[in-house]
Amino acid sequence: MRNKAVLFLTVFASMVACKKDTLVEVVDVPATPIVAIEQKGGKPSDLKAAEGAFELYALPFSYQALEPHVDATTMELHYAKHLLPYVNALNKSIIGKKYESMEIVDVLKNLNFSDVDVRNNAGAVYNHNFFFESMAPKAGGEPEGELLDAITRDFGSYDEFVRQFAETSVKLQGSGWIWLLSDKYGRLRIITTPNNDSPQTKGLGIVGIPLLNLDVWEHAYYLKFQNKKREYAYTFFSVVNWDKVEERYGAFSKSSAPAATTPSTTTETIEVPVETTLKVEEKSN
Numbered sequence: 637m638r639n640k641a642v643l644f645l646t647v648f649a650s651m652v653a654c655k656k657d658t659l660v661e662v663v664d665v666p667a668t669p670i671v672a673i674e675q676k677g678g679k680p681s682d683l684k685a686a687e688g689a690f691e692l693y694a695l696p697f698s699y700q701a702l703e704p705h706v707d708a709t710t711m712e713l714h715y716a717k718h719l720l721p722y723v724n725a726l727n728k729s730i731i732g733k734k735y736e737s738m739e740i741v742d743v744l745k746n747l748n749f750s751d752v753d754v755r756n757n758a759g760a761v762y763n764h765n766f767f768f769e770s771m772a773p774k775a776g777g778e779p780e781g782e783l784l785d786a787i788t789r790d791f792g793s794y795d796e797f798v799r800q801f802a803e804t805s806v807k808l809q810g811s812g813w814i815w816l817l818s819d820k821y822g823r824l825r826i827i828t829t830p831n832n833d834s835p836q837t838k839g840l841g842i843v844g845i846p847l848l849n850l851d852v853w854e855h856a857y858y859l860k861f862q863n864k865k866r867e868y869a870y871t872f873f874s875v876v877n878w879d880k881v882e883e884r885y886g887a888f889s890k891s892s893a894p895a896a897t898t899p900s901t902t903t904e905t906i907e908v909p910v911e912t913t914l915k916v917e918e919k920s921n
């Protein structure tokens with residue numbers, strides 16, 4: 637009987653030890669960063685939007701192409717886990733609506749401002765397409781020609797323009813975008829828009845032609861720069877595709893500015909009426 641009791645206690649102790657070991661193993665599994673789980677390591681061309689009116693912007697360079705200024709992980713997550721879901725959400729949100737046959741910019745220009753889903757999704761798609769198109773490998777430096785002349789005229793110098801643009805990122809509270817706009821006279825100014833709103837968004841009352849934008853949502857920079865938003869904004873100028881920005885600036889004929897007006901060089905934060913402000917969380921999709 638005593639032997640049986642000893643055997644029972646031994647087996648019981650072994651079971652407890654095994655269970656304990658199992659528990660220890662579970663607790664000791666290293667925490668895998670979420671980004672590593674979500675990373676696919678593929679190519680931009682591997683991705684395709686679900687069937688719908690809008691296709692995913694075809695990124696013309698690899699996820700690694702903007703290294704070291706924009707890291708490949710951020711680039712892939714940004715494109716695959718933010719832009720792509722926005723395109724799919726946009727396609728879903730416009731089914732049966734007048735927007736299905738429009739260009740993305742016309743969706744924004746003809747927007748029903750209170751249609752929150754379309755406003756948010758279309759703004760996100762337009763803004764991100766514009767942003768990705770504004771960057772290129774082996775780019776940066778300074779613009780040339782009439783754009784450089786206008787920057788020098790309206791900001792004092794290229795360096796001063798960069799400073800004002802980058803410092804605006806620090807002043808912008810929450811998620812949003814920084815823009816360089818031109819008016820119809822070719823005069824430049826910097827503005828910000830909150831959430832996924834765009835200068836093209838009907839109802840915001842923004843007048844101007846977008847030339848350049850910067851995504852200042854945390855997903856655009858936090859993996860590499862953490863809280864150093866200013867450093868992210870200055871680094872952006874190492875990858876700006878000035879050829880594209882110059883093309884945008886040269887694509888419209890400038891009216892002669894009225895003699896009585898002075899160039900607008902102020903930085904402007906667009907205030908969205910409280911009752912129409914979107915409640916947009918930093919998306920993980």
Ligand SMILES: [Fe+2]
Pocket residue numbers: 714718764851853855856
């Ligand atoms: Fe973004």
